[in-house]
């Protein structure tokens with residue numbers, strides 16, 4: 242979408258984004274190699290900034306299981322930007338990107354992007370809102386509650402802490418950082434959605450006010466930057482107002498909020514490339530807020546995004562002959578298989594386990610891996626809905642139909 246860069250501010254934004262993208266390897270935290278990590282891991286990584294006088298750590302309170310949730314504060318500017326990640330314990334991509342970003346500020350302090358951001362903005366960061374969930378790599382808190390449906394009730398200590406922090410600092414901008422199922426696609430295409438964005442609605446009729454329009458401008462900035470690197474792989478998240486969710490309410494409470502959902506990328510189960518996209522998108526958006534240039538963003542870059550849909554499986558075997566049982570004749574079908582991570586109770590390892598999720602004409606669906614098995618005869622004893630299938634068997638079917 243080069244049209245979004247026709248203006249001078251757009252050109253400048255792209256120069257910034259391109260440099261961040263190309264120098265990422267210099268600044269990423271090389272210690273982080275897996276998206277399964279705990280709060281203890283994260284605190285160890287944050288230790289490396291302790292002697293650098295980069296940030297202030299402010300304890301906010303305790304999770305249900307007594308883990309201290311802290312706010313990281315840096316920058317001296319008057320515009321306050323609040324970034325919170327991992328309220329869902331198994332959604333850590335942006336947490337990794339935030340640590341990369343801190344590393345950039347620490348190692349490239351005199352860089353014009355660092356100086357511009359830290360002079361103009363005060364960054365308020367909760368990198369892991371739900372440490373108990375992260376400990377188990379699960380969505381919900383230790384009390385089995387989805388804290389993103391707890392913004393009104395505030396029954397969980399984690400939701401209480403998030404709301405209290407918002408109210409204490411009254412930030413101008415907010416980034417609500419999540420992961421979505423990597424199998425989302427962009428609109429009706431088979432393009433995997435790498436990142437979905439949303440300026441959440443604050444009411445049922447999805448009205449606009451100054452707060453939400455500013456959020457849309459920031460989302461447009463973020464989207465236009467990503468389109469330069471991954472054209473056609475950015476979508477808009479479901480816009481329906483959810484009265485119990487944080488993004489919607491933080492927008493309503495007066496902070497211009499953008500939801501960022503990290504999606505998928507082929508061959509990137511650990512989401513390391515999506516982490517890099519987050520890093521570039523977040524830093525470029527913060528830079529645009531710091532310079533005020535986000536206000537010149539073309540709103541169409543956000544408003545025109547196709548909605549996230551779900552037209553993707555992990556694996557599709559095309560054109561198999563399925564003989565379901567002795568009573569029926571074989572029929573030509575496509576077979577959709579998803580591979581999910583499961584904890585093996587025997588050895589304590591996380592393993593991939595396949596499940597057959599669709600059989601029939603799957604022509605409208607795409608897949609991370611697909612192969613034409615050219616009328617290979619498969620039996621209904623192996624191929625039936627919801628049947629488990631080992632990852633090894635799936636690979637064998639893909640390689641040698």
Ligand SMILES: [Zn+2]
Nearest residue numbers: 329332419420
């Ligand atoms: Zn989430």
